[in-house]
Amino acid sequence: MFQDEEALRGALVRGETLARTLEDWLVLAEGYRDGGDSSREGTWDPVGVQRCLEAALVAGPAPSDPQREQLAVAFRRWLGDEARAAQLAPTMRSLESEGVPWRHFEGWEARDPRALLHRLRTQLRPEDLTAIANADYGSDAGKHHQAFLEIQATGTFPLPLPWEPREVLELTRWTRGADTPHVRRAFACTVLALDVALPISQQTGEIEDVLAPLLESAWALGLDAELEQLLVWLAEVIEPAAGYAWPLFALVLTLARRAPGDPRLGPLIAAFEAVEPAASDPHPDFGALLCATGNERYRDLWHELGTEVLDPARGLPPHLEQLARRIR
Secondary structure, X not given: OOOOHHHHHHHHHHHHHHOOOHHHHHHHHHHHHHOOOOOOOOOOOHHHHHHHHHHHHXXXXXXXXXXXXXXXXXXXHHHOOHXXXXXXXXXXXXXXXXXXXXXXXXXXXXXXXXXXXXXXXHHOOHHHHHHHHOOOOOOOHHHHHHHHXXXXXXXXXXXXXXXXXXXXXXXXXOOOOOOOOHHHHHHHHHHHHHHHOOOOOOOOOOOHHHHHHHHHHHHHOOOHHHHHHHHHHHHHHOOHHHOOHHHHHHHHHHHHHHOOOOOOHHHHHHHHHHHXXXXXXXXXXXXXXXXXXXXXXXXXXXXXXXHHHOXXXXXXXXXXXXXXXXXX
């Protein structure tokens, strides 16, 4: 935290005399927004922010579409200027425009990728948003919190998901234990899943590290139906090169948990087995699929979820029995 506000203001003013590019002006605008305290909720110097954002627009060359979206977010979040934001980016990239289906799975009339997000944002309390925003020891908490208020109010967010709030969502994803706040973790993982499915995503990590905690939390909250809609959408829009075995496996588990005799499971399992990555060195405890998970921190959770649903004591049909043998 920068304590000497006059010294900070002087440094920012000097910075304005040196700024040349759009990126330079955005850094200065953020400095005027933070006022030396990145956890600040409101904007420190709105006039300075306005001046720098307007300068960014004319710095040249003409801003690209992603840069215009970045500036629109700044006008909206730092100045509350919805009209200016809409003028800059009247058609923000959306899940519908970016998530083009590559395949189709029969049997689901509803495919609303935001169904789970809509349920969760009504369950989030103010203290939940504050806790997630502070996940990185309070760093940039104010800007993270502003982003969460926007998501909670609208059910939408810029694509690709910006650093604020992506960073603290990725940290919240790793929450584990008996006292896990499932609404918070499910919200974090839902937003991450919606973003990481798209080729423009800037996330670190793999989709399987988002889906394991998402399944556990959504199941605990009784949101299986909404989760299914998200998983079907994920399995349909993820590009072939990115691999969609994990959304398929998650969908199989979620559906089999509720209705092991559901006729949709047969085709889903066949599709899953056709795309499952080959593992040359199967893990003796987790099998070929679970050995392929990108992060060992959630390999054990995948195993717990799979063995819970695919327990032979549940009287599984043959296609689920065969799948169960692959991960025992």
